[in-house]
Amino acid sequence: MGPLDHEQPFKTRFQKRLLSYLLDKYERSRSFQSGGASGLRPQFAMKESPFWAEYSDEMDFRKRDWMNEVLLDLERQGVVSLVWDRFREGELLAKVYLEWDGLDDAYRLAGREPKLAKLKRLREILRPLQSHPWEWVRRFWRETDDRLAKRQNPGLALDDPEGYADLVRVLQALPGLDETGVPKRQFSQALFRDSKHFERRVERRLVGLLRAWGEFEMETEEAYLDSVGVVENPSSVWLNGPLTLVLGDRRLETAGFVGGVGLSAATVQKMEVEAVGAQRIVTIENLTSYHQWVQERVGRSELVVYTGGFPHHTLQLFLKKLAAAVARQSPELPVGHWGDVDLGGIRIFQFLKTQFFPRLQPIMMDIPTLEAHRERAVRADDKYVEKALAMRDDPGFAQWGEVLDWIAKSRLRLEQESIVDIPADV
Template identity: 45%
Template sequence: MEANEISYKQKFGKDLLTLLLSKYEQSQSFVTGIPGKMRPQLTIGKSPFARDYNDEMDFRKRHWMNERLFELEQEDVVQLTMAKYRSDEIEKVYLQWQAVEEAYRISGRTPLRTKLEQLRASLIPLSSHPWRWVQKWRQEMDDALAQGKAVRLDPDDVQGTVDLVHTLNELPLLGDRAVPIRIFSQRLFRDTKHLERQTLKRLISLAKQASGEQRETEEEWLDWLGLTRNPQSVFLCGSLAFRTRSGKQVDTSAFPGGLGLSGETIDMITDFFMPARQILTIENWTSYHHYLEQPSVRAGEVLVIYTGGYPNRVLQSFLRKLSQVVNEASNPPELLHWGDIDLGGIRIFKWIQSNFFSELRPYRMGVNTLLQYESQAAPVSEDYANQLLHALSEPQYADWLPVLETMIKRRIRLEQECIID
């Protein structure tokens, strides 16, 4: 035989068995391990091989394919059925149940069951993970893999899962301060960009799917996991005084346009002094800067703090210290939060309220504001409306029922930046 004929037959045989094994791996018989009545099969005329098989310009292809198929049938790897009235035309090919292992050997394909067991082994380090949601996810994946189901893991990328597991195990060790992604990547993989190229997307997807947490942006998800793309700061404006460990005292009212505090600065703060009679946290950057023009801010009556959606870890550290002073005050300031009038804005309000300021009240987030700026509001989709309906039945949103009902009735949501007076 010519070299071309030999290589053609070998490649065809491997490709054919790979296709049949792929059908087998997608069948219920693979999941149960019990051969079913229907064997993995393909019709030559409807397969990827049809064009070559029916190539009238080169009859050798059909001849070589037939010869290889007859060889496989003689080896009892497949069973063939011939087309009616055509002695040289094979119609269907069936994979023999007892020859599955032999088919894997001939094709050179790694058995899916082997890949699934490799995935199960790669998940073992998460068994005692300190985050309960990670433990639960690992158990769910292990149960599915044991049943022959890959679920949301890629059997052909075991190393990708190994990297994900390695990342998940290191995250709880980061502490309270978010670490820049590239520094973390260098620490784990000796490559500053490996995390972003290979693991970050699936890490965030997993957190969204399995953690039960709610976040609006990728940056917020990263911060929740303990990572950040850029250094974090706290931006505020108004009347606040504090003392540092070195004994120096700072009065923020000296900066009428506001200022930013780094994490290192916040760590150095030992005492707060609260001359302002009102603290207002603001979700969005544009609204924050616009509000700084208010006379009450210039007069030192209000301390304005930018949250940027869910507060990042540096801001959480600041709010933790500030809330302790507020809670101990005999005459505490009024606590307000201004955010979007939508599910995200409400969730951020509830999060700040439950974690820092139990007496927090919404500012310009009620029904009257929603209706006043209805012409500026954005329409909501059917899916979003269903989320609003679901929120109506959740106890945590009991105080927000009038707003949720109005959003559903009017099919609108209002972003904070639309409210400019």
């Protein structure tokens, strides 16, 4: 293999690296954001650049000659201008400047799509979200579009326009999903004709969007997806106590089921709550605690509902129907919630209160309970404490100020399962 066989690949590779290096500087500059050819031109000093090692390679002097030839050719084309070391014109390069009039050629020679074109394309892809029925999606669009219009990248993958087109397609479809949610792969098949496309290409980005912009903070990815109606499989509702349901032309009573009963998603969708035969409703976050409550309080006039952490889509539909029946028949009926005394448990309580039961009261989620079970509490790290303090200062959690302050100061949080005995008078 002769010298020319090495020379041309080296020159081609160097030219692309060089131009990309200068274009990176340009796309990060104020000149790019302002849209004008003003201020300092993108530039670099050769001795401080990533090219210096090859440029000064004493073992192969040809590299400097080849690099100089590439640079001189680019200068002749008006893409760059060069400054040489004093008394070493054409031999030892000091600085390289990207010329404003040579930008288009620089992009062409680098084989690179201009960042501005990518930003404009992404704006067009996201534009349908401006009229989305969900406020948090419109808010995401407004702030993202504003940044893109200012030639700023708000953390998006500019080289994946197809991925964002898929995301928009998913977001547009979500408001029309079934009330009890749609299985993930069924949703993907219907939308993309590929049962795994959503998981491979969209799910992670959608979850990230929900974490950053969604209405509620969740504990798991599954909970975030469920919150918008995408589920692994339809869930059931578990309850114990007297409830009268109407399903078509049939009236069903749940009081006779020892230990409770499960209602499928299909049943919840078609049924109506006719009457609550209990003197109290209790929602419980965790399954172990739900069974504990049911077993220890046999004979109490209570309707006990298991939430399974943050209420899933089917449960939310059930609670909506239950809350409507309570408001219609017995608006003064006491409703309580027992959950973890931690940030997640407090968020779940607030969700239940704001969405379904305005008069909801906490059960064993207070400072006396925390103090009584301090030895069984779980340690909280610095990040958790920061979140607790932020929640304490949030007006939406004003009811929980003292509890959140206790969690932050003690650096402890209490899981439901740590309470082994339920007081008889709770």
